[in-house]
Amino acid sequence: MSANQRVVGNFILEGHLEPAQVQSYISEGNVKSWLLLEPEGGANCPASAVKSAGLDFACVPFVKKESGFPTESARSLISALDALPRPTVLSCSTARRASAVLALYLTHRQSDASCEIAREGAALSLARALDLKASQEPSLASWLELCSKEMKRSDLIFRQLFDTSGSSTYTYLLGDPASKDAILIDPVLEMVERDLAVADDLALKLKYVLNTHCHADHITGTGAIKKLRPEVKSMISRASGANADIYLLPGEKVCFGERYVEVRATPGHTDGCVTYVSQDNGGMAFTGDALLIRGCGRTDFQQGSPETLFDSVHSQIFSLPETFRVYPAHDYKGRHHSTVLEEKTLNPRLTKTKEEFKSIMDNLGLPYPKKIDAAVPANMVCGIQD
Template sequence: MLLRQLFDRESSTYTYLIADRATKQAVLIDPVLEQVERDLQLLQELDLTLCYCLETHIHADHITGTGKLREITGCLGIVPENAQVACADRMIKDDETLAIGSLIIKAIATPGHTDTHMAYLVNGHYILTGDALFIRGCGRTDFQSGDAGILYDSVTQKLFNLPDETIVYPGHDYRGQTVSTIGEEKQWNPRFVGRDRANFIVFMNNLNLPNPQKMMEALPANESCGKVSC
């Protein structure tokens, strides 16, 4: 298996390239519009065929690169079930699997940051957590039908029930961290350690964070697979 973690500095977004080395088939998870040329160059250099662009959720802080990548490569765009994206080629359901050559990507519904969020378990060992779980943090829950209690349930009942050695690759990081494990986050993540569900809800509901800078542009664009209105 080939796995590359790619970073967009403006939105602090991680995009993941996963490929089967034998078949040269690849998937990009959470591509960013401004990084499409970077991603295409890497695909070309590694002699990979992009089969899918896979979203963890409908993003509010950046515009997806799925639409542009689909136009150029002919790949399919996949979003979580019930996401408000009419232009997607396919919806992926909880517990559904996606095969990339010999690789198996399993969708795990982890709502809370948004109401249609998915994490993706790769070959049973790597979990791409999107905005549900960060390294020593988690995604916000104050817009896009977010719900702090539901996020607490998603993380503690689904993600934290994975084996401790499961490697965690988050959707964002704002402090230069790249990778963790489920065991580390269960022990050290300050959003969850020592908090019950009620305390977590109070904490999350009082963060008072500013809206993402691109929110008004990104949400409608991402509901159109990254198409920006003129």
């Protein structure tokens, strides 16, 4: 233990620990899990020792930025703690951030509603009542107040829609319940009327249509939607080379009302593949064809590269909190979603080494895509049909 140690129920708040101190926790057998709030791999990182001992380990970096501590990390931190058995060590450099996370978590779990904090300021009040270090640091106190307000928001409106016309494509509708602004991800031409009807039934105002990449197995519904709803803007990665109203770059955020998705570049299936990440509803990653449930997109056409795809998935998707849900562009076995943890541990291709992955992808022997000759040219011009 360190001089910063504080025990609160089944939680142990810790500051910087030397390897011998980490080993002491493990040897005593009084903890079952560990949540690290620093980037994994830093000096004296406890990850290796904790995992080797068979304890559950999670890492959700919680680091101050120029604008303060990020409120979007709140749900990821709560989800991570939900998944860990007790007793749990929460560690950072001084235990201050750990105390803020614990105050937020305890308030969240004590509230009457499953996705709300009971009242504004409750987390900060609890931190003060428990005399936690976070209550004495203005930036963390501000973070607790902001999180309390933000988490009182209603859950994101979310619908997963399936293409019944043959491509087994998933289209995703995301809406902000306050403003009713919405986005649509990966629409299919044949299903446009269905998609718009769902949005209308929910009283949503479609703002943007996003594609995860230039698809080869279906023609996007983007162009048809723009003809029916001229106010809607199309979006795609600049690296795709396809036409769109707005080109997206890695790290940008697509905002709709008070919500947003973050753009992460995940090339390898095609040069322009991106994953859209939402912090809402416990965390969601819309991975397109880069990562499928227990699989991935093929790499034998459209600038495909096994090595690039392997690196993309591991650096941009597997680096997300393990509780985040994975929503792919396709599934052919009736599955609806996975999680980052499931794919990191169970994906039969991406759990291999890069060399093994390349060998698998180079020898799939898949047939030429049926619609590629029609789909790709159409999708390069936003799916607009003459």
